[in-house]
Ligand SMILES: NC(=O)C1=CN([C@@H]2O[C@H](COP(=O)(O)OP(=O)(O)OC[C@H]3O[C@@H](n4cnc5c(N)ncnc54)[C@H](OP(=O)(O)O)[C@@H]3O)[C@@H](O)[C@H]2O)C=CC1
């Protein structure tokens with residue numbers, strides 16, 4: 547996702563910072579290619595204590611509120627990274643799923659930085675999430691007694707359960723489905739079950755397929771909602787929308803500081 551979001555931001559005319567934070571197994575630098583452009587990015591890993599914070603503070607000194615950090619890392623980095631951004635006072639767009647989400651929201655709110663935090667940046671999926679949230683609010687209990695089944699398939703490197711599926715389950719619960727916990731979400735992470743689910747093999751290293759099935763108590767009525775994404779380009783485009791949005795909110799000194807992608811869609815600012 548680091549490459550995908552960098553490329554999308556370059557396509558929108560933004561400037562990519564020459565420094566990025568990374569995890570323990572990454573090299574000291576990488577190249578981002580978009581069109582005819584090739585950019586070198588220095589990578590700062592977590593090995594040297596304080597180096598990541600120092601890198602952020604230097605970038606902030608140079609770019610002020612025009613600097614937006616984009617985080618697509620790992621569930622184990624969700625809380626340490628959000629604490630790092632909060633302590634360095636940098637605004638951010640956060641697509642990483644998992645971690646302690648309540649703590650993430652609290653640290654961000656207490657810090658006063660501007661942030662977009664969302665488990666899915668794909669415009670049409672954000673619209674589906676918004677529609678399901680609204681249906682849950684407008685017609686609570688409309689699917690009373692229905693049984694929910696959720697299957698999600700992602701590349702085998704994905705460490706956690708789909709954050710999007712978890713958010714959708716919240717709306718189905720509002721609609722009155724039988725009790726359903728996140729542990730009941732069926733995760734597919736191996737080639738054989740992904741092929742049986744219909745995922746094209748060329749996307750085994752980057753896809754997100756979700757199916758939600760709701761069945762009436764007597765089995766006579768069934769609803770199915772699906773969103774199947776091959777590749778990751780759609781998220782990169784959503785991230786570029788989020789970066790433009792949050793940079794503007796910071797420059798305007800907006801009173802509301804924390805947003806999700808539904809807020810951006812509702813503001814008419816997803817391209
Ligand atoms: N909101 C959305 O629309 C989307 C969300 N996602 C989410 O984004 C996250 C990343 O996905 P993806 O790019 O596929 O994952 P990858 O595993 O391909 O990449 C994650 C990168 O983050 C690095 N990393 C690990 N720890 C840290 C850290 N503490 N600080 C900085 N970098 C770190 C890893 O380095 P190393 O290998 O050394 O650990 C790796 O290079 C997942 O949570 C995924 O669910 C993905 C797509 C869309």
Ligand SMILES: O=C(O)C1=N[C@H](C(=O)O)C[C@H](O)C1
Pocket residue numbers: 643665666667700701704707708709710711753754
């Ligand atoms: O890891 C991914 O790829 C994705 N992660 C997000 C999630 O956990 O819901 C969004 C999308 O499914 C892609």
